[in-house]
Amino acid sequence: MEYGLDKRSNALKIFNTTFIIVWLLVACFPFIWTFWGSFKVRADFFSRADWWYAITAFNTLLETGGKFTTDAYSQAWTEGEFWKASRNTVIVTFFVVTISLFLGTLGAYALSRSTRNYAFWILIAALIFRAMPHITLVSGYLFPFFQLQIWGILPTTIIVLVAINQPFTLWLLYSFFKTVPKELDESALIDGCSYFQAFRHIIMPVMWPGVITAGLFSLMLAYNDFTVTALLLNQENHTMVPKIQSYLGTNQHEGNLMWAVSAVVSATAPLFMLVMFFQRQVISGLTAGAVKG
Amino acid sequence: MPNKTFFWFFLPTGLAMILFIGLPIISTGIQSFYAQHDQVVKEVKKCDPFGCTVSIVVDQEKTSKIREEKPLGKFNGFGTYVDRNHLAIEEIGNFWNETNSFGEFVDQVTNLPFYKALIFTLTYCLFVTPNVLLLGFIIALSLNAVTRRIRGPLIFGTILPMIVTPLVGSLVLFWMIDAEGIIGANLQMLMDDPYLSLKSSKTLTWITIIIYGIWHHSPFAFVVFYAALQTVPQEPVEAAIIDGASRWQRVRHIVLPHIYPVVTFVALISLMDNFRVFEPIIGFSAEGSAQSLSWLIYDNLVNEEVILFGSAAATSMMTIVGIAILLAPVLIRTWKEFRTAR
Numbered sequence: 001m002e003y004g005l006d007k008r009s010n011a012l013k014i015f016n017t018t019f020i021i022v023w024l025l026v027a028c029f030p031f032i033w034t035f036w037g038s039f040k041v042r043a044d045f046f047s048r049a050d051w052w053y054a055i056t057a058f059n060t061l062l063e064t065g066g067k068f069t070t071d072a073y074s075q076a077w078t079e080g081e082f083w084k085a086s087r088n089t090v091i092v093t094f095f096v097v098t099i100s101l102f103l104g105t106l107g108a109y110a111l112s113r114s115t116r117n118y119a120f121w122i123l124i125a126a127l128i129f130r131a132m133p134h135i136t137l138v139s140g141y142l143f144p145f146f147q148l149q150i151w152g153i154l155p156t157t158i159i160v161l162v163a164i165n166q167p168f169t170l171w172l173l174y175s176f177f178k179t180v181p182k183e184l185d186e187s188a189l190i191d192g193c194s195y196f197q198a199f200r201h202i203i204m205p206v207m208w209p210g211v212i213t214a215g216l217f218s219l220m221l222a223y224n225d226f227t228v229t230a231l232l233l234n235q236e237n238h239t240m241v242p243k244i245q246s247y248l249g250t251n252q253h254e255g256n257l258m259w260a261v262s263a264v265v266s267a268t269a270p271l272f273m274l275v276m277f278f279q280r281q282v283i284s285g286l287t288a289g290a291v292k293g
Numbered sequence: 294m295p296n297k298t299f300f301w302f303f304l305p306t307g308l309a310m311i312l313f314i315g316l317p318i319i320s321t322g323i324q325s326f327y328a329q330h331d332q333v334v335k336e337v338k339k340c341d342p343f344g345c346t347v348s349i350v351v352d353q354e355k356t357s358k359i360r361e362e363k364p365l366g367k368f369n370g371f372g373t374y375v376d377r378n379h380l381a382i383e384e385i386g387n388f389w390n391e392t393n394s395f396g397e398f399v400d401q402v403t404n405l406p407f408y409k410a411l412i413f414t415l416t417y418c419l420f421v422t423p424n425v426l427l428l429g430f431i432i433a434l435s436l437n438a439v440t441r442r443i444r445g446p447l448i449f450g451t452i453l454p455m456i457v458t459p460l461v462g463s464l465v466l467f468w469m470i471d472a473e474g475i476i477g478a479n480l481q482m483l484m485d486d487p488y489l490s491l492k493s494s495k496t497l498t499w500i501t502i503i504i505y506g507i508w509h510h511s512p513f514a515f516v517v518f519y520a521a522l523q524t525v526p527q528e529p530v531e532a533a534i535i536d537g538a539s540r541w542q543r544v545r546h547i548v549l550p551h552i553y554p555v556v557t558f559v560a561l562i563s564l565m566d567n568f569r570v571f572e573p574i575i576g577f578s579a580e581g582s583a584q585s586l587s588w589l590i591y592d593n594l595v596n597e598e599v600i601l602f603g604s605a606a607a608t609s610m611m612t613i614v615g616i617a618i619l620l621a622p623v624l625i626r627t628w629k630e631f632r633t634a635r
Contacts, residue, residue: 140317163313224458
């Protein structure tokens with residue numbers, strides 16, 4: 001709020017700055033600390049004797065001869081088969097994003113251009129579906145999937161994630177499509193386009209910001225999902241997040257906890273880069289539903 | 294748009310939602326009325342030089358045959374809903390008769406798995422949601438007062454806790470708070486209590502998970518409030534300044550009324566998300582002292598011997614009822630608005 005009228009007192013300025021610094025520390029320090037610790041050995045990062053070891057790298061120096069070690073990473077990626085998990089994540093994420101954008105844009109366009117009552121009720125139904133805890137849906141899937149013998153494979157998980165993601169994608173894209181003036185496609189219709197042609201050639205080219213935002217959110221959902229992937233995929237097909245959890249399960253084993261630490265860093269880094277790059281889109285997506293409607 | 298065109302446009306997404314959200318809810322409903330088969334037992338006579346003994350063993354062959362014939366299990370009606378692991382009607386009746394004071398009765402009831410989980414879930418919602426709204430609003434106000442040039446990186450730092458998956462977020466915090474982590478070790482030193490640790494106390498565990506919840510969800514509230522703050526009209530604010538309104542009065546009487554609809558939106562979304570709290574319990578390895586409804590379902594589904602479909606489904610159905618109760622006010626309001634709009 002930068003009005004000439006508004007004079008802020010110094011005390012308020014100092015308070016404000018302190019508050020922001022403290023909050024940023026709270027928000028970011030855990031990630032910085034984990035990143036730092038992932039290059040140490042377990043005895044340093046989880047030190048009962050003295051947490052200062054994590055900074056001076058006392059045991060890391062003893063065990064590996066250097067202040068930093070990438071052992072945890074190399075072991076997790078090879079022995080821990082994290083490469084397989086990240087490959088699965090890439091496959092799942094790619095298909096979930098593509099398919100949900102394809103289905104979502106078609107559906108949301110229809111919803112935004114329909115003046116009937118049922119469009120309203122479909123949106124309300126989507127809201128209710130959005131509220132369903134994923135684990136309750138999974139408890140509905142497991143039995144039929146076992147019977148049909150489609151449990152454990154990637155395609156099943158992909159289509160399930162697409163479906164779970166549809167309500168949110170629909171709402172998001174709906175609010176974006178609403179901002180595209182109706183006259184645009186109406187004039188195309190008058191010129192003899194079919195609805196699909198108007199959608200394909202007139203509306204989609206101006207919808208890219210919305211599509212990118214919706215794509216980002218589908219990506220974050222597929223990339224971050226734990227409930228569905230942990231329960232619907234077999235050991236071989238696990239994606240990153242359930243894989244990290246599986247490293248925790250056997251934390252008596254010396255190396256494994258550090259595997260989890262390095263895996264957490266490996267899984268989080270690409271996400272942070274992506275959000276840094278697309279920050280504007282993420283924020284516009286989060287606020288689209290709230291501020292516009 | 295004509296109905297027919299609408300139909301074809303909407304068919305793919307509609308089909309996906311019906312098949313993988315609508316049907317599973319029905320399937321959960323059906324499963325909740327069935328329970329897994331009892332094991333078929335048979336008597337085996339075992340004779341050795343000292344005499345014969347009759348022992349009862351599980352007839353594996355028959356058991357697996359029955360399971361194959363009727364994979365859904367045996368029909369149980371509402372049996373699963375009222376058993377000890379769910380509503381526990383019978384047990385509550387017994388407690389009522391047996392216990393002397395009301396406090397003791399409540400104590401007994403809250404030890405039953407379902408009620409224990411329900412109380413944790415509600416406590417979590419009750420503490421996290423208002424704090425998320427408050428913290429998000431304060432962060433939005435203070436970031437809004439910062440020079441525009443450095444806001445970008447500050448916003449990036451602020452939304453980090455939200456974009457990581459809850460499992461990773463809770464793990465990252467857990468590794469610091471645990472007795473061997475940086476915060477946990479220092480707390481032990483400060484309090485001079487070498488046995489102080491997250492796992493040792495139920496209250497501490499609950500507080501940690503609630504703090505995690507606030508940490509994880511506040512950025513979402515922040516982002517929405519921040520965007521809403523950009524739309525606050527400047528004229529009334531300037532008029533208020535000229536009239537001598539204090540900063541607090543401006544926030545209270547101009548900013549808050551303007552962003553009120555957004556506040557309800559954030560509260561609703563955050564309540565829905567908090568009600569399904571589940572991953573932090575795994576991240577903090579807090580299964581011992583904190584269980585949520587979603588965690589109960591997960592626990593049934595990863596059961597090692599035989600997956601408890603019926604039990605998981607019954608808990609799921611009751612969770613859905615809980616969600617319906619949470620959503621009811623919003624749905625009723627929307628319905629009324631819709632009626633009057635027509």
